[in-house]
Amino acid sequence: MYQREFDQKLKQSFPKAVLLYGDNNYLIDYYIDLYKTKLDAKESMLTLYYDEWNFEQAKNYLSQTSLFGGTNLVVVRHDKKIPKKELDTLIELANKNADNYFLYGYEGAAKDAKSMTAAFTEKKGGVWVRFFEPNIRDGIATLQQKAQKIQLDIDHYALQHLMLLLNNNLALCSNELDKLAILGIKVTSKDIDRLVYSTAPLATEQLLIDLFNKKPITATITKLLDLGEDEASLLRSTQYFVNQIFLFHAYIKLNG
Template sequence: MYKRDLDGLLSSGNLPASMLLYGEAWFVDHYTDVLLERLGGSENLLSFYFDEYDYESAKNFISQPSLFGDRNILLIRHDRKLPKKELDTFVNLCQKNPTSFFLFAFAGSDQTGKELSRSFSKKKGADFVRFFKPNIREAVQYLQQRARQIGLEIEPYALQHLFMIQNENLSLSMNELKKLALVGGKVNAADIDTHVYGMGEVSMDRFIQRLLAKEDIREELERLLESGSADEIRIVNALQNYITQLFLFYSYIKVHGRFDVQEILGYPLPPNLAKERAAQAIKLKLPVYKKLLDALMEAEFVLKKGLNIDKESYLFSSLIKLQTYL
């Protein structure tokens, strides 16, 4: 199932006896905490983090009845695949023992998570949730919610800017909010550049602007990759999000003859930036948007599936091809 399905289960209180969470890291951590709180906290909780995992100890704990009538909760956080036989044992024990609950918060790849999900069958009273990376609008909403919780006053565009320079990593963006709360006053994009954007790194926004301006991007692409802050797929995803945002501007302007950032994105932008986006969006024609998004979709597919390719060279050639469409 997906996040919305889990939200429904949490609202109804009708949770399975065993659950696997995998995918977007911040959601896995967030919903792990939500589930533990819903199940009664840490009174009868046994946690194993990564190499702490011990099968016999976990099995013995989940096998025994709860002494006080509430649930024994087994939590395993790991980034490696556990033996199917061991997972099946935990799931079967929880199915038979109504006072036990097994939660596996998996921090590895989505492909491995998919393989692990086979042990969490609904027929055995179990289920799994795969979390996907949020789009920019969703990420800003989550960041806004967290900012309110910690008393941080920050402009919506600054949150988008933070998410972009963190290469659309929601966990990293959330961590930076804690630092920004120490700045004092209302935080804007310039504050983020000062306090978050480190020396020697490459701005994803600047890279995208150079690309769309048909400027030479080779050196900046190399720096972006060498910094370790982004890989080939994240760069493609960032471009997809940006082009999609421009297309939203384009479509709205074509229909209404004007632009309204709040209606287009769901949050405001600084007036000068909003005008720049609108001007940039209207310069591109509808067939160009289709070519750009199709090319990026193809590049994403090849980069994710290609095992024997030079990914950096392939990405560079794909981006040069994009520039020929502009």
């Protein structure tokens, strides 16, 4: 399912086992934090991130009786897939006890997660949620919620400018809102220009890499121009990039 369907489901009850994946790590973090808060599980939960992953540890945790009537929440973050048999076991355990929950934030490619969605069907007591890279409208709506939560006075146009400046990266935008809130003032686009470092140089580098890999570059050029980059600057960057490639090539030819 997608985010809106998941939000509707959360209004009724919190699913016992959830696979979160896609092109939006900010939302994966958001829903994991939502579970932690709503279930009051920050102190009692088990987190297994990346190399910490241990199936036996997760299984044993969900097999035990919750202490003092608390919640047994297992949160896994990994860029590698968990074998189906292990997923089936954890999902079954999550559904055996009213206090058990299992969240799996998968950070690998979305296409690789499709094979795991079969384990998270409603019939088995689970759900899967795929997130996409946010467009400007959805991103602004998310940031408006964040601004209200931290009591930051910032208008729609300033949020839009922040999204453009940070290349639609919600995690970076959210961090900047936390910093801007410290000012205790109404934040405008001018404040953002003055205080927030643009990711335009990174976008320029990505543009040149895509150009030499013969990938579409129109959207990236448009974004850079919206950020205030001019054609002459892009041409200079391209020339510098070509010179660097030539120097690397010459060095390899001479030195092997």
